[in-house]
Amino acid sequence: MLRSKEYYNLRKNLKKILNQMIPGNKFMPSFSKAVRIEIILNKHLENKLMLSLKKKRINFNKMQDFENYEKVLCNDILNTYFTSNSVIKALNLMKRSYLKNTKKENVFKLLKKVKNKKKIFRN
Amino acid sequence: MKKETADILIIGAGASGSAAAWNLSKLNLKIVCMDQGPFIDKKEYSFNNKNREIYKLGKFNIDPNQRKFNSDYPINSNNSPISIANYNAVGGSTLIYSGHYPRFHPSDFKTKKIDKVGSNWLFNYYDLEKYYNLNDKMVGVSGMTGDPAYPKIKNLLPPLDIGYSGDIIAKAFNKLGWHWWPSYAALRKSKKYKKGIRPTAVEIYLNKAIKNGVIVKPNSRVLKIKLSKNKIATGVIYSNSKKERKFLKASIIILASNGIGTPRILLNSRNKDFPNGLANNSGQLGKNLMLHPLGFVEGHFDKYLGSDEGPEGCSIYSHEFYETKKNRNFKRGYTIQLLKAPGPIETFHYLKKFNRIKFGNFFFKNLFDYFGRTVPMAIICEDTPSRNNFIQLDNKNKDSDGLPGIKINYKISENTKKMLSHGINQCKKLLKTAGAKKITAFGPVKNTGWHLVGTAKMGSSKKNSVVNKFGQCHEIKNIFIVDSSIFPSSSGVNIASTVQAVSLMISDYIKKNFKKLIKKNA
16 A cells, blocks of 8 residues: 555656656647546556656656556557547647648549549440 | 247348348348347447547457457468458447448459459349449448449439548549549548548448347357258257357348358358258358458658548549459459558557657657658459368367357469559559658558458359359258358459448348248248
């Protein structure tokens, strides 16, 4: 059973890690802005790797890569992040902004050339 | 063992079984439609469910060996370059299909006659046209009339948006002077739902059949079809969700369990009169398996094209290389389909495979350099029948009721290999013309055995085929087959439209001749 202080440390450290894994950018929110940390935490509370985060101080500079965390959390991180409403919204905004200056031709105009083609099926 | 009765029993509530159930429901008869899978809530398999990407990797995985649900049976594909994809639930594989609804070409019904490959059907495109039209109306197929690849198709719903990636590829097709057309799709535009509304067999046919009085029995697996001494089917022994064994007596039995499930039931029902499986004195049951080998070509573009947007499946297609041409080194041909690119979760897993993405500062850069900037294309090759491609019972791997699973024995023919290689080269040319900066291609793709055809072949003689032109078994007159296992040729297009049209045609025959059929079999 975790003491409340340990739980507090664990949550804080996990939040740091998850935000380093998915830090957010101009369009996309960071992990903790999109998903409640407790969702991930409660699912993996009994994992040894997680329990090691209950210490107060963790040297994050030593954790250059996230391989160990990725092995355990990858699917849950991706699934919760990309199905969160704020991420879906942000993704749509990003797409709209990318496609802002892209123009499309009318499909009927494009098909004119094909319509004049000979029949290509055999009876 | 408890006994139940029905006038008509339909085994399988997927694309073909649901169509037959609806068509026959207009008769004032007791019709039971049985499926080994459960009823699933419509919201779960909707394209618009935000968890769809997750479900595709889990409970709606196309591979029965990965899902391993009680409703699934093991399919051993070790002896095949292509593994089987299906879904066992009420609605069948239409719960996971892309809703691409093209018809066969008129030439697909007579490949032997005109191209000296494969087998001829016992009816032609124009015999089936009435049922194609009815099915299009029931499904609500969207598309555009005037396609030079087909005889005139009328009454289509407005076509779907081809998107920005479709626009670029359509221009490249035009530059090369090749045929292309907006796809025929079982998808309706919707203001509310961005990805469109895709009906499955449940919404198209089954719900209407239930309203007309058809009884649907989910979680009910047929273990054996029983015969009388005079070789007439009397009914089936089935197991329900509580694993209770029951006998259901039926005057007519209709098999609609796809190109693997149907022969599996007949093979598992073998008895003294039919030691090699019911209706299989010809030895053709389970043979001639055709699978549509698929090639995959993907173009990578500099800018975001929104290729992950819009409805799933195919937005435009080409039949430029569909018919046999003398100057090619293969007979028959293939369809080119422009597909939708994967969503962010699938994209991550794909990039991870090649070590091209890492969590951290470059996570989004790695992801968005790929996501929505790729244009995936599929080449669907026509397969030709061969006795060497067959399925058999697999006694080592059994389902939750102890019935043997299935083993696939399949090799791609030399003709199809040449076709596949030709298709990949043409798609590379197309994507280069469209301005792709990088192109990747491979084929055949392993997990693409969606279209299961030919394993209970239709023919005029009981010596070399299983059923006649009405899907009626030559050797057991009150067993009909309405699914793709009876197709003598595979075509080079998705089969859902033809599966349902054929099912409507056969069930029409049963409807018109029901009294006669009952008298004969009595």
